[in-house]
Amino acid sequence: MRRIHFSFSLLLMIVPACFPQTEARTAPPTVTPQITSSIADARTLITQGRLQDAARELDVLAAQQPEPAGVERLRGFIAYQQNKMTEASEAFAAAVRQDPTDMESLQMRGVILFRTGQAAEAIPLLEKAHAAISSSNIDPNYVLALCYITTGRYDDARHAFAAEYGFPYDSAAAWLITARLLLRRELVQPAADAAQKALQADPHIPLAHQLLGEIALAKGDTAGAIAELEKEREINPLDGELYERLGDAYLRNGRGADAQQALDRAILLEPNSTGPYILLGKALLYQQNPVMATMYLERARAMDPANAMTHMLLGQAYRTTGRREDAAHEFETAAKLKNPGTKTQASSSDSQQRP
Structure with a gap:
């Protein structure tokens, strides 16, 4: 998350x-x-x-x-x-x-x-x-x-946020904006409680289930995350970020085909976001399809060359397809991005890591 x-x-x-x-x-x-x-x-x-x-x-x-x-x-x-x-x-x-x-x-x-x-x-x-x-x-x-x-005065914070946006302080929107900003401060449980209050006030408010799904995903509860994110999909089916989160949850749960479908939808809705391309490359590596994975990962690299995960996954894709020099270069780049100033190539244990 x-x-x-x-x-x-x-x-x-x-x-x-x-x-x-x-x-x-x-x-x-x-x-x-x-x-x-x-x-x-x-x-x-x-x-x-x-x-x-x-x-x-x-x-x-x-x-x-x-x-x-x-x-x-x-x-x-x-x-x-x-x-x-x-x-x-x-x-x-x-x-x-x-x-x-x-x-x-x-x-x-x-x-x-x-x-x-x-x-x-x-x-x-x-x-x-x-x-x-x-x-x-x-x-x-x-x-x-x-x-x-x-x-720790969360109710007073909700009143202030509601005034900022012109919401009634006890509305679903006021609870949800408070939940989102609590999560930004890494106050996970108060954020989850506020999101639940938003859903109690309006069971169909967009983004509340998504926030709860993100919290579950961060806690490693992939089943709970999928359940919340699928509920969000019923309410808000055209949100590209939702499909990215859902694809991530499916991938962590070993549901590669579902992950690929969700991430394809994310890319269609948010073509300029690097996250879906990276996750889709990872999903395709899981499915032993390094050629297609390379295509998506190279696109992600072009969009954001400073992302170490992209270079690591791309190195794995290159290595699988026999492009060892390219793989070594990607592993070295990933290592330098993770540890700025290093002059050594990525360790053999990193380079041998499977997705």
Whole structure:
């Protein structure tokens, strides 16, 4: 089963992408036109990606007494984009002290607490920001839901995810999106429980049985996986990823012909996905058909040359058809991909491994 992990780089990417749309706050009457112009210049430099130039402009403004409003918030955004979390947190905290209504700075402090492993401390800040603003650089529902998951508050996470997508919080869709995101965090049993709740709310909701099938497959329960995935096929018969998962389950269960049929369907529906080609090559090797296996595996190699499994299986296919030099090259490539920097050929035990 493919694991999809939440990446902190997502948060890092969202801010600079959305920052240019952030409107400037109304300047207090005591701010001179020159200061207002300097802040606007710094904002423009940030949107252009000239962070160092913007920082120098803001440093000059920060040295003034009193410090002009809005400077610390911009300094916080710069530090955040540079992944300087301590500096960013201090700047956003200063911005909130200067202006307690600055919910974006408050929210960003919550995001930073989450990123630095302090989800429980982040929750009250994000909840306050969420109550005050409907949109901003970092979506409050999403980050708040991740904090709830980290602290084991799964029902609160479901409410937040439901708000993110506009679902009723007790709907099948809300349970299912929660299940999927719990699984991304490798919380397998809570994910399975949420998927079951989705099916209780709507027995015909697509993707719930597929998620349960993936969980069973990851646990090595191929019979359970097949049962769930076949139920999904009845509900959602045109999903290429479903047939890939089903083909994998059949293959693990020794049902080579069923696997081949499922994977053929997967390729028809998702011709640009490498997974079905790799699995189909493996299925054909099981069926002692290395020539056909080679065709599919070479296609997979062309689509994704960095996949070590493809090279290993292709080496086995080449060896079976007598192409020993090509086989040795594929085994060596597979070994290098598994262990970057190695200069040795794949071990004889690897090269002799049968599919």
